[in-house]
Amino acid sequence: MKSTFIAFSLFLIPLLGISQETKDMDSTAIFILDKMSDVIGDLESVTFDLNNSIDKFDDDNNIEKQYSTSTISFSGPNKLLIRTEGTEGKKGYWFDGEFVTYYSFDENNYVTLEAPETTIEMIDEMHANYDFQFPAADFFYPSFTDDMMDQFDSIKYLGKKVIDEEECYHIMAINKDLNVQLWISNETYLLPKHFVIIYKNKSNLQYESNFSNWSINPTIPDSVFSFFAPPTARLISILKK
Amino acid sequence: MTTNRLNIKHRLGIILVFLALAFPSDLLAQRMGHGASRGGGHSMSRGGGHSMSRPASRPTNNRATTRPATNTRPASRPSHTTTPSRTPSKSINGGHTKNNSRDFSNRNKSNIPNKSTRPVNTNTPSRDKSKVGDRTSNNSAPKLNTNNRKTSNIKDKSINRGDAARDKSNIGNGNRGNNINSGNRNINIDNSRNVTINNRNTYVRPSYAHYSRPPYRYGGYGYYCHRPYYYHPYRPFYWGPYYHPWGYFVTTLATTAIIVSIVNDSNDDDDEYHYENGTYYLKTEDGFVAVQAPVGAQVSDIPKEAEKVEVNNTTNYYYGGAFYEQNKDGYIVVPATAGTIVPNLPEGGEEVKIGEVTYVQFGETYYQPIQIDGKNMYEIVEVKKE
Numbered sequence: 001m002k003s004t005f006i007a008f009s010l011f012l013i014p015l016l017g018i019s020q021e022t023k024d025m026d027s028t029a030i031f032i033l034d035k036m037s038d039v040i041g042d043l044e045s046v047t048f049d050l051n052n053s054i055d056k057f058d059d060d061n062n063i064e065k066q067y068s069t070s071t072i073s074f075s076g077p078n079k080l081l082i083r084t085e086g087t088e089g090k091k092g093y094w095f096d097g098e099f100v101t102y103y104s105f106d107e108n109n110y111v112t113l114e115a116p117e118t119t120i121e122m123i124d125e126m127h128a129n130y131d132f133q134f135p136a137a138d139f140f141y142p143s144f145t146d147d148m149m150d151q152f153d154s155i156k157y158l159g160k161k162v163i164d165e166e167e168c169y170h171i172m173a174i175n176k177d178l179n180v181q182l183w184i185s186n187e188t189y190l191l192p193k194h195f196v197i198i199y200k201n202k203s204n205l206q207y208e209s210n211f212s213n214w215s216i217n218p219t220i221p222d223s224v225f226s227f228f229a230p231p232t233a234r235l236i237s238i239l240k241k
Numbered sequence: 242m243t244t245n246r247l248n249i250k251h252r253l254g255i256i257l258v259f260l261a262l263a264f265p266s267d268l269l270a271q272r273m274g275h276g277a278s279r280g281g282g283h284s285m286s287r288g289g290g291h292s293m294s295r296p297a298s299r300p301t302n303n304r305a306t307t308r309p310a311t312n313t314r315p316a317s318r319p320s321h322t323t324t325p326s327r328t329p330s331k332s333i334n335g336g337h338t339k340n341n342s343r344d345f346s347n348r349n350k351s352n353i354p355n356k357s358t359r360p361v362n363t364n365t366p367s368r369d370k371s372k373v374g375d376r377t378s379n380n381s382a383p384k385l386n387t388n389n390r391k392t393s394n395i396k397d398k399s400i401n402r403g404d405a406a407r408d409k410s411n412i413g414n415g416n417r418g419n420n421i422n423s424g425n426r427n428i429n430i431d432n433s434r435n436v437t438i439n440n441r442n443t444y445v446r447p448s449y450a451h452y453s454r455p456p457y458r459y460g461g462y463g464y465y466c467h468r469p470y471y472y473h474p475y476r477p478f479y480w481g482p483y484y485h486p487w488g489y490f491v492t493t494l495a496t497t498a499i500i501v502s503i504v505n506d507s508n509d510d511d512d513e514y515h516y517e518n519g520t521y522y523l524k525t526e527d528g529f530v531a532v533q534a535p536v537g538a539q540v541s542d543i544p545k546e547a548e549k550v551e552v553n554n555t556t557n558y559y560y561g562g563a564f565y566e567q568n569k570d571g572y573i574v575v576p577a578t579a580g581t582i583v584p585n586l587p588e589g590g591e592e593v594k595i596g597e598v599t600y601v602q603f604g605e606t607y608y609q610p611i612q613i614d615g616k617n618m619y620e621i622v623e624v625k626k627e
Contacts, residue, residue: 030345034339042332043333044332044333057455074334077332088597099390102594113395120334131596145339149343235392238395239592239595
């Protein structure tokens with residue numbers, strides 16, 4: 001009896017610990033995020049453009065803004081193509097379900113690696129092992145809303161706002177390090193329109209993205225996701241983190 | 242007594258659940274965290290285009306046992322569970338998954354997000370069997386072109402860096418980084434020549450100069466350079482008519498070749514280096530093969546093509562990838578020093594992508610491509626653990 005009691009007490013400890021966290025989740029905000037994730041989860045393929053503005057520290061520790069434009073295509077569970085051009089140069093990612101290639105147009109060199117079988121696993125693994133940055137990848141995690149609920153202490157719905165003549169739902173998520181604001185389009189489809197991440201712990205650096213030209217379930221030939229090296233491009237090695 | 246025994250299973254079960262609840266995995270990925278999505282990646286194979294189909298792939302009794310305290314599935318979403326499961330998904334992310342409670346009826350904040358629902362992920366058999374079957378068959382079946390696809394060499398810093406490199410026992414271990422992938426070609430190196438770079442001869446002496454620029458940080462290391470990164474492709478340089486790249490093979494050496502003495506060589510291996518016109522050779526069964534200059538080798542003369550380079554305010558001579566210091570007996574091979582700028586690199590290097598930069602690597606030495614007065618050069622990088 002005594003040991004049962006101890007076991008039961010042990011069982012309660014984590015629950016107590018967690019229930020002490022005070023989280024402020026707005027049901028409207030969660031509902032909107034859920035709907036958006038539902039739409040994204042139901043997509044079989046998608047293409048969109050992304051305009052990024054990224055703050056970085058320069059050599060003298062001043063904040064320098066960098067801009068880039070990406071075109072991103074997902075197709076099925078295991079195809080991804082990203083082309084990015086901006087301050088940091090021109091580069092692309094090709095993922096065909098077997099191999100992922102990072103190609104730098106400026107350096108004319110590339111890295112090809114065997115990859116996990118799904119796009120999301122690939123994104124996760126490449127980010128963890130090689131610091132590959134996939135723009136706006138957060139939105140495509142199947143558990144996006146759950147992740148937001150876990151990671152942030154407060155998620156609020158701030159009302160309808162107009163961005164680029166599109167009516168959007170404005171949502172703000174806050175924890176001690178980050179302030180994330182999302183604008184989710186209330187036009188035909190409930191898809192992300194804009195987001196800002198403010199790094200409160202790093203001089204309020206901002207990462208800002210604007211989505212445009214959503215194309216829902218387009219037919220994309222599989223071959224575009226396979227990388228074919230230009231004749232002069234060099235395959236180079238890569239250092240694991 | 243018998244009841245106690247019967248309870249052991251239950252108690253073990255409770256302790257397991259406790260462990261699962263106490264250590265939820267919160268791993269970071271991308272800009273925001275995606276603890277759940279680690280499993281989420283696997284949820285691709287749950288079968289449905291949407292989490293609505295989950296009940297089909299989840300044994301109900303498992304669910305009952307792993308969610309004892311929370312019982313979070315809100316009554317407000319019954320329609321989700323009744324949705325018939327869809328045909329195998331082509332969804333780009335396997336469909337939206339929801340594990341957290343969405344029960345907002347209770348406005349008590351502390352109740353809202355309950356992480357204890359999370360371990361369900363770990364206990365849930367996450368793969369829909371039919372789909373896995375598909376995948377395995379895909380994997381087992383040889384795919385077109387797979388074997389021909391060249392993949393990059395994956396370098397691992399545990400092999401390429403650290404004091405182990407200076408450990409003599411490491412010598413001769415071939416330090417090319419393990420080629421983890423199945424790619425069958427190492428592009429930068431002509432393997433037919435059997436170039437082996439000896440780590441002992443490529444370690445970098447730290448520079449005591451102050452670095453005014455912040456290092457490039459990657460994977461827990463800082464890569465320090467005095468000059469900014471300026472990419473130019475690696476093109477091996479040939480130092481005049483006598484220069485022979487590493488791996489160059491000859492059956493006999495000229496009579497002018499000398500056997501070099503290696504100063505302070507506490508090394509156990511009794512390799513005998515032959516030196517001729519700036520090139521070092523090791524004897525093999527059939528002849529001699531050109532190798533990297535061994536640190537500590539004392540020679541009386543170096544080719545006239547050797548260039549002067551400044552190293553910590555002293556002048557070194559650089560030829561064929563080796564650094565020489567002048568002394569009373571002639572010249573002695575010294576290790577590379579961080580911050581040294583060289584105009585050219587020999588054959589045998591490998592371009593390596595390190596985060597967003599591409600360096601040329603020779604064993605332990607990383608060269609950063611730079612540009613000085615419009616001329617392409619390289620600076621030896623100082624790598625420090627952060």
